[in-house]
Amino acid sequence: MNYKLDFYTQYHQFYLRDKEGGFNTGDVDFWTEEAFQSRLAIGNGVLGIGIECYGPFVGELSILKEKSAELDLSLYDHVVEGGIQIRSGIIQVVDCPNSNIELEVKINPGFYRVRVYSMNLASVEGDSGNDSYKIEIWPETNMECVVIKNYERP
DSSP states (O other), X not given: OEEEEEEEOSTTEEEEEETTSOOOTTSTTTSOHHHHHXXXXXXTTEEEXXXXXXXXXXXXXXXXXXXXXXXXXXXXXXXXXXXXXXXSSEEEEXXXXXXXXXXXXXXXXXXXXXXXEEEOGGGOBTTBOOOEEEEEEEEOOOOOOEEEEOOOOO
């Protein structure tokens, strides 16, 4: 299942969350220095995904049956993975800070791995640019945050 995403969010972030999860994104342990560097904050039933633009977000989300075997890092500026537990069976894409639900998808309750691919990050000047994102989600119990390719701002 593939879903196109095109919405406005603020503060260089948006959320992927369990519809009935704990949404404490203001906790001091959520957006830590490490989370800012990795562009991925992991909380109880919520992931904070860091983006380069302040507002516009363009990307796609894919729900997979298993981990994608294809990983050509030359196509991307930054790639990070982390995990989330979806208890409700409904995963949501939510903007920041208004919490508008931009996408809601039914999936089986369980543990999922999320990989975020970031592209064209250097195109961003000020609040806009041509950055885009690809998000893949598949069943897996590993919740650890791992940066596969790191982007450092010039």
